[in-house]
Amino acid sequence: MSQEHSVPAPLDVTLTGVRGPKANKNNPFDADPRSLWRVSQYDQPLDLGEVPTRRRAGFEGKKADGQKILDQRAETLADLQELMWAHVQAAPDQEQRDVDKALTARAPRRTPTETQRRKELFSPAVEEALQKLERGPRLLLVLQGMDASGKGGMVKSVVGAMDPLGVDVAAFGKPTREEAREHYLQRIIRRLPQPGHVGVFDRSHYEDVLVPTVQGSLSEQKLADRVESLQIFERELVRRGFVIIKVMLHISPEEQLERLLSRLDREEKHWKFDPSDVDAREEFGTYQTIYNGLLEATDADYAPWHVIGADRKWYSRLAVQELLIAALADLNLHWPAASYDVDQARKRLKEA
Structure with missing residues (x-):
């Protein structure tokens, strides 16, 4: 087996107010979702060809069961997202500082070597943009996968259950001319979610x-530098x-072919197909090989990779929903206590 990775413990911070939803007890899987799909559980070097794409890991139910749970747990996910927003907006300053400190502690301390490598790998514009980022809890879900793997449907079906005012969705395609002249991380930083x-x-x-690896447009050293810059970022x-x-x-590849063909079979889906999808499919094996090394190199307890079988859309959606619920529940936040006299406010409302 590969090297062991621990599961980050829930934040242990004393907070006032009303405790948020206790979501973990209703986990529909028979194992901890934070470790169930971790890439670190597989033998090294990773071979995605050996990772099942249809197995319902940790779930005994069928499609109807999964869809029912997906609907039931959507409310919990929405409540947890609102709780995080409420904390940022209304929690006492000291509590916000305590939560920030606990979250920061999840990442390793910066070393002199990392500081030097930042200077070498990041442009001044990237460094400036990072320094301007506000502190505060926010969640970033990174979705990767081959064409037709279900990324767009995931956003619609799972993420769409949350308040759209508290969700920021970004899709990254080919860089524009302006973006191509910048450090590649600049366009990423511009689309990061706020606290x-x-x-x-x-x-x-x-x-x-x-x-760039598939196209051969960068040297091996440049690619290695980019991987390191992702880790530091x-x-x-x-x-x-x-x-x-x-x-x-x-x-x-079999399921991908079926889904791509279905886009050609339905006129209302033609817009989702691009002739370049065929080019990418021809490089399916190449992409899988690159993913093998990239996932291993950038998997970390503070930024874990999860490999989820996507041949069953309902299953992958249920899995990602539970990952989001677990991550938000681990913040252990409380609904902020009122900073005013509740009884007095009620009385004034009735008298108004």
Whole structure:
């Protein structure tokens, strides 16, 4: 088996107010979702070809059961996201500082070596943008996967259950001319969620390693530098209060073909198909090989990778929903106590 990774413990911070939803007790899986799909459980070197794409790991129910639970747990997910936003907006300053400190402690302390490498790998503009990031809890869900693996449906079905005012969704395609002239992380930083929000990357900064590797447009040293810069970048985000969940939606080539063909079979789905999808499919094996090394290199307890079989859409959605619930529940937040006299406010309302 590969090297062991621990599961980050829930934050242990004393807070006032009313305790938020106790979500973990209703986990529909027979194992901890924070470790059930971790890439670290597989033998090294990782071989995605050996990772099942249809197995319902940790779940004994069928499709109807999964869809029912997905609907039931949507309210819990929405409540937890609102709780995080309420904390940022109304929790006492000292409690916010305590939570920030606890979140920061999830990432390793910066070393002199890392400081030097930041200077070498980051542009001044990237460093300035990182320093300007507000501190505070927020969740970043990174979705990666081959075409038709279900990233867009995940955003609609799972993330869509939360208040849209508290969700920031970004999709990263080919850089524009302006973006191509910048450091590749600048466009990523511009789309990061603000404190209290859930951010979703439908494809992400990992595309800036995957695509150049397939195309052969960067040297091996440049690619190695980018991987290292991703590691440092994510550590810095955690130090700023980010909770990072990275998901590889692992689809089989057979299921991908079926889904891509279905887009051609239905006129209302033609817009979702691009001829370049065929080019990417021809490189399916190449992408899988690159993912093998990339997932291993960038998996960490503070920014874990989860490989979830995506041949069953309902299952992958249920899995990601539970990952989000677990991550938000682990913040152990409380609904902020009222800073005013509740009885007096009620009385005035009735008299108004």
